[in-house]
Amino acid sequence: MQNNPLPNQDIFRPSLARGLLAFALAVAGFLLPQEVPLEWYPLNEPGTDINYLEISCAAINTGEIQILYDLALNGHRPIDTIRFPISPTEQTYTYTFPLPDAPIVEMRVAPPVKGGTLTIRQMRIINRRNEEIRRFTRDLFRSGPEIEAITPWIDGWKITSTPDATNPSSRIELYSPIIPAGKDHRNFLRCFLSTGYLSMMLWILLLAVLFTFYRPNGWRDLFAHLGFMACLAIMFAFVGNRGLIRNSIHYARYKVTWPVDPSLRLEFDLTSNKQTGAQLFWDTGNGFTEAESSRQQYESHAGLQTLRFPLPDKPLRALRFDPREDEGRLDIRGIRVVDGGQRTRAVLPLGSLQPRRDIAKLQTGPESLSIEVPAGGNDPITEFSPAAVTIINQTMANRPAP
Numbered sequence: 066m067q068n069n070p071l072p073n074q075d076i077f078r079p080s081l082a083r084g085l086l087a088f089a090l091a092v093a094g095f096l097l098p099q100e101v102p103l104e105w106y107p108l109n110e111p112g113t114d115i116n117y118l119e120i121s122c123a124a125i126n127t128g129e130i131q132i133l134y135d136l137a138l139n140g141h142r143p144i145d146t147i148r149f150p151i152s153p154t155e156q157t158y159t160y161t162f163p164l165p166d167a168p169i170v171e172m173r174v175a176p177p178v179k180g181g182t183l184t185i186r187q188m189r190i191i192n193r194r195n196e197e198i199r200r201f202t203r204d205l206f207r208s209g210p211e212i213e214a215i216t217p218w219i220d221g222w223k224i225t226s227t228p229d230a231t232n233p234s235s236r237i238e239l240y241s242p243i244i245p246a247g248k249d250h251r252n253f254l255r256c257f258l259s260t261g262y263l264s265m266m267l268w269i270l271l272l273a274v275l276f277t278f279y280r281p282n283g284w285r286d287l288f289a290h291l292g293f294m295a296c297l298a299i300m301f302a303f304v305g306n307r308g309l310i311r312n313s314i315h316y317a318r319y320k321v322t323w324p325v326d327p328s329l330r331l332e333f334d335l336t337s338n339k340q341t342g343a344q345l346f347w348d349t350g351n352g353f354t355e356a357e358s359s360r361q362q363y364e365s366h367a368g369l370q371t372l373r374f375p376l377p378d379k380p381l382r383a384l385r386f387d388p389r390e391d392e393g394r395l396d397i398r399g400i401r402v403v404d405g406g407q408r409t410r411a412v413l414p415l416g417s418l419q420p421r422r423d424i425a426k427l428q429t430g431p432e433s434l435s436i437e438v439p440a441g442g443n444d445p446i447t448e449f450s451p452a453a454v455t456i457i458n459q460t461m462a463n464r465p466a467p
Contacts, residue, residue, distance in 0.1 A: 128177025217368025
């Protein structure tokens with residue numbers, strides 16, 4: 066007994082005209098804006114180069130914290146915002162948020178409204194290996210609309226909005242865009258897997274409708290219909306994934322146009338009980354001399370601050386740090402090597418410093434290195450360990466291109 070085709074099966078018959086019409090509809094749909102890019106099949110193993118934002122903060126009143134970023138897509142979009150509620154507390158808590166695989170060209174932090182204060186102990190970009198990509202310090206924050214003050218604090222800094230603020234924000238000075246390593250490869254996999262997954266789902270749905278009204282008239286006819294439905298599924302899977310695909314292409318084509326100084330700097334995050342000066346000496350073969358040194362002044366407050374010293378272009382034989390010019394105490398919270406784009410290239414252990422002269426106490430704790438200069442000490446000297454000098458020389462040898 067032979068199966069007769071259903072009378073309305075012609076509406077599914079493959080033809081050039083129907084294919085062109087479907088293609089035209091798919092192109093029109095692909096060009097429509099998609100504010101929230103859809104990812105139908107996220108990566109199960111994205112690797113370790115995904116960037117995360119880590120912020121340790123607290124607030125004095127109930128409110129909402131916002132961290133806004135611009136992905137070089139014609140300015141900031143409302144969806145490109147991290148929002149989280151916060152309750153009054155003196156203790157800081159650490160929050161970690163994944164960042165998109167895209168170049169970030171601007172970042173802003175919004176404290177609570179109407180005179181609210183956000184206290185930040187630390188804020189940085191890390192990857193999944195917990196390696197620091199970039200650290201944001203108080204002097205990189207700029208007052209923006211409805212920001213009353215950005216003030217030092219013993220463990221960090223505070224951002225306070227004006228009493229009538231409804232949309233306050235402070236801008237972070239970025240000296241280079243934040244670009245995740247390997248983003249183009251991961252975005253390609255996202256587009257490929259998501260489009261393939263969505264194509265299969267659409268194909269299954271189209272086949273379910275097809276075989277409700279259609280009976281094949283031989284193998285050739287069957288494969289023609291299957292292939293036509295597969296083409297329709299693939300075309301409209303691109304439509305469903307248009308935001309992800311278009312954004313990924315845009316991110317891949319992004320070119321860094323910011324001029325970046327290729328030189329390296331050594332940074333210290335520290336607190337001091339009074340204003341004084343510090344000096345860094347480097348030995349490139351001639352010993353420690355004034356000609357190969359840099360002097361910096363402490364800020365006139367007891368809060369956390371950052372001292373920055375330039376590093377030479379030559380390999381180091383030794384490195385010396387004179388932490389102050391007189392008696393007193395300072396606590397070092399972090400030591401790192403950064404480039405002209407403010408990108409962290411190496412983080413040195415707090416135990417890298419060794420006492421040499423006029424140091425009454427040098428004690429390394431879990432989060433700080435305490436140095437005390439005794440009364441009468443007017444030329445305290447510490448020196449970096451050979452292991453720390455080796456790390457700095459390796460960083461110099463692998464310095465990035467401008």
